[in-house]
Amino acid sequence: MTTANVKQAVPLFAVSNMETSVRYYVDGLGFAITKKWTVEGKLRWCWLQHGDAALMLQEFRKEGRDSWVPEGKAGVGVSICFTCEDALTIYREVTSRGILASKPVVGNGMWVTSLSDPDGYKIAFESYTELPEDTEFSSTTIP
Secondary structure, three states: OOOOOOOOOOOEEEEOOHHHHHHHHHHHOOOEEEEEEEEOOEEEEEEEEEOOEEEEEEEOEOOOOOEOOOOOOOOOOOEEEEEOOOHHHHHHHHHHOOOOOOOOEEEOOEEEEEEEOOOOOEEEEEEEOOOOOOOEOOOOOOO
């Protein structure tokens, strides 16, 4: 049996403000910086890890060589779904840290809670459930 050559897909998000995005993902969503690239004392790129999932952030240059300024928010139209053991726990954790997340609802056999980062990237946390489609989360009825 041959070993798979491709191991993982890791999205790279172009962000408008690295400090704001790092604070959002690390302090708000619970990711950890595991790799980084710093130029002249400024964080330019980082690899973020949350469990077995990862994503990368890199601040886009607004002027000069390799500059790019999007017409709107850079992440609009981009969605990333993280499958997790318990999306309800993620929902509780991130909202307790002041992150605005959608009320979890069952869709496609999974609890789903979604949020948008400062650049408009849509992030969803999902976990499998046996509950019927369109069941809404309620802290009084679902532990």
